[in-house]
Amino acid sequence: MRGLSWLRSVRKVIQAMKSGRLVAAMAVAASVTFCALPCDDCADVRITLAPDVPPGRITELTVISGADKFWWPRIDTGDTKQVTLKPNPEDGDRELTFVFQRQGDQERTGWTGPPVPQGRGFRIAVLVDANGRVTARQCLRPCQLD
Numbered sequence: 001m002r003g004l005s006w007l008r009s010v011r012k013v014i015q016a017m018k019s020g021r022l023v024a025a026m027a028v029a030a031s032v033t034f035c036a037l038p039c040d041d042c043a044d045v046r047i048t049l050a051p052d053v054p055p056g057r058i059t060e061l062t063v064i065s066g067a068d069k070f071w072w073p074r075i076d077t078g079d080t081k082q083v084t085l086k087p088n089p090e091d092g093d094r095e096l097t098f099v100f101q102r103q104g105d106q107e108r109t110g111w112t113g114p115p116v117p118q119g120r121g122f123r124i125a126v127l128v129d130a131n132g133r134v135t136a137r138q139c140l141r142p143c144q145l146d
Contacts, residue, residue: 040119
């Protein structure tokens, strides 16, 4: 999947160069290079909502690691969301934290996972079930969680 995205980006650079938009081509090329580099201190996070979760049951999902965070207003049943977080090396709190709202609950539900190891790439696959229970698998990169 990542390889196809990279290939599309390269095609955009070539198209921009052919059309004479050199500055745009250089900007796209720089972003492709940056995105393709492995991150030695990042957390690749994949969150899946189980297929048995009723539609609209889980909303306002926030993923946090140190000072870096990402938010989705909604995740649909069976859907998977992905984000790469890069906690600041000086952050003392490098644990992965997930906070989300369950339909009908007054308070948000939180889950704290393992800390992101400093200086090592890290992957985690999270599954949220209909009761809001979180299960996770993780590994140090290079690795796969398929």
